[in-house]
Amino acid sequence: MPTSSHEEARRLIQLTPPGRGAIATVRVEGPAAVEAVGRHFRAGNGRRLSTLPADRLVIGQFGGKDGEPGEEVVVRRCADGAVEVHCHGGRAAIGRIEELLAAIGFQTVPWRDWAADSCGDPFAAEALVGLADACTERTAAILLDQYHGALRRALDEIQEAAAGGRRGVARRQIDVLLGRAELGRHLVQPWRVVFGGPANVGKSTLINALLGYGRLIVHPAPGTTRDAVTALTAIDGWPVELCDTAGLRAEAAPRSDDPLGPVEAQGIRLAQQRLAEADLAVLVFDQSVAWSNNEERLWRQWPGAAVVHNKADLPPAPGPRPAGARVSALEGQGLSALLGLISSRLVPNPPPPGAGVPISEQQLQTIRDQGLGIRD
Numbered sequence: 288m289p290t291s292s293h294e295e296a297r298r299l300i301q302l303t304p305p306g307r308g309a310i311a312t313v314r315v316e317g318p319a320a321v322e323a324v325g326r327h328f329r330a331g332n333g334r335r336l337s338t339l340p341a342d343r344l345v346i347g348q349f350g351g352k353d354g355e356p357g358e359e360v361v362v363r364r365c366a367d368g369a370v371e372v373h374c375h376g377g378r379a380a381i382g383r384i385e386e387l388l389a390a391i392g393f394q395t396v397p398w399r400d401w402a403a404d405s406c407g408d409p410f411a412a413e414a415l416v417g418l419a420d421a422c423t424e425r426t427a428a429i430l431l432d433q434y435h436g437a438l439r440r441a442l443d444e445i446q447e448a449a450a451g452g453r454r455g456v457a458r459r460q461i462d463v464l465l466g467r468a469e470l471g472r473h474l475v476q477p478w479r480v481v482f483g484g485p486a487n488v489g490k491s492t493l494i495n496a497l498l499g500y501g502r503l504i505v506h507p508a509p510g511t512t513r514d515a516v517t518a519l520t521a522i523d524g525w526p527v528e529l530c531d532t533a534g535l536r537a538e539a540a541p542r543s544d545d546p547l548g549p550v551e552a553q554g555i556r557l558a559q560q561r562l563a564e565a566d567l568a569v570l571v572f573d574q575s576v577a578w579s580n581n582e583e584r585l586w587r588q589w590p591g592a593a594v595v596h597n598k599a600d601l602p603p604a605p606g607p608r609p610a611g612a613r614v615s616a617l618e619g620q621g622l623s624a625l626l627g628l629i630s631s632r633l634v635p636n637p638p639p640p641g642a643g644v645p646i647s648e649q650q651l652q653t654i655r656d657q658g659l660g661i662r663d
């Protein structure tokens with residue numbers, strides 16, 4: 288965690304997430320933080336806070352008066368002059384501490400603001416704030432690398448290469464960093480993978496199989512899924528939102544007076560919208576059913592989609608069909624390969640450990656600006 292050199296500000300920061308929890312940690316910093324906490328804290332061992340060694344954890348009561356017990360807390364006087372108060376995780380305990388310290392001039396500051404200006408380097412600050420929203424270990428590790436200066440080092444190396452006359456190397460490294468923009472955007476926000484295809488091909492069954500539990504309704508009758516339904520998971524360590532959609536008909540988008548019925552028509556419109564917005568569209572077909580003009584039109588409508596031929600446990604329908612992953616959602620065949628395919632489509636070149644990854648538009652702009660400086 289960062290430490291602060293903001294001696295002038297009397298600040299109070301809740302370091303644990305908002306809401307109820309087992310324990311909350313409040314950091315008190317600024318001039319006379321030790322004295323301010325010491326004024327309300329009664330250590331169990333009877334000693335004054337200011338006389339206790341730094342980093343020693345001390346149990347006691349906070350804010351008790353007139354013989355009434357205060358909040359049970361554990362206090363740590365930090366080596367940098369701040370004090371950490373660990374209290375019960377409910378709002379009441381934190382509220383009481385905030386109230387007593389506010390009365391003597393301490394202001395509650397959101398932890399993101401505190402973290403951002405406690406880091407000397409703005410790249411590190413963005414990474415630190417992003418770390419709180421990282422959904423998987425893999426994305427957290429990349430953000431941690433950025434917190435420890437990976438992008439800054441990469442930019443320094445590029446600068447050095449350019450200054451040493453190795454402009455080609457510098458330009459290539461700029462392009463590598465810019466090529467990681469999509470990855471950087473998704474470190475705190477899952478990729479959206481949307482499954483579409485004709486009705487009854489097994490889209491919902493397939494998503495359930497990839498999730499490992501029965502999130503979606505599955506039924507032998509076509510037209511079961513009407514809404515766009517999402518579920519979060521991780522694929523190869525990348526956070527991914529899987530989205531199920533209503534079975535598509537290959538005809539033009541139906542109108543609300545379509546014989547399909549307005550609900551299904553809406554479902555199909557929504558499916559097309561979700562497929563268009565997806566980071567990766569996955570088109571699912573039933574390989575036991577002949578490839579018809581309808582399938583062909585759908586396939587041509589979404590040229591960037593990954594193609595899956597499901598129901599590989601059934602005899603295949605004769606005739607050619609486009610290349611694609613063969614799976615059986617029902618029996619689990621081909622699912623690991625499909626997960627591998629999705630992962631490699633989302634992140635074709637995973638960065639090696641310690642590599643620089645831009646995580647904000649501002650960082651991308653810095654890289655582009657540096658690139659402009661070395662183009663002839």
Ligand SMILES: Nc1nc2c(ncn2[C@@H]2O[C@H](COP(=O)(O)OP(=O)(O)OP(=O)(O)O)[C@@H](O)[C@H]2O)c(=O)[nH]1
Pocket residue numbers: 485486487488489490491492493504505506507508509510511512513532533534535597598599600601614615616617618
């Ligand atoms: N044999 C076989 N049957 C499957 C497979 N996957 C799904 N099914 C069956 O196909 C039927 C339709 O499955 P769903 O998952 O509801 O299909 P869907 O594509 O979501 O259908 P809609 O929501 O109507 O568009 C169900 O009876 C499933 O059990 C498979 O891999 N093999």
Ligand SMILES: [Mg+2]
Pocket residue numbers: 490491492504505511512531532
């Ligand atoms: Mg379905």
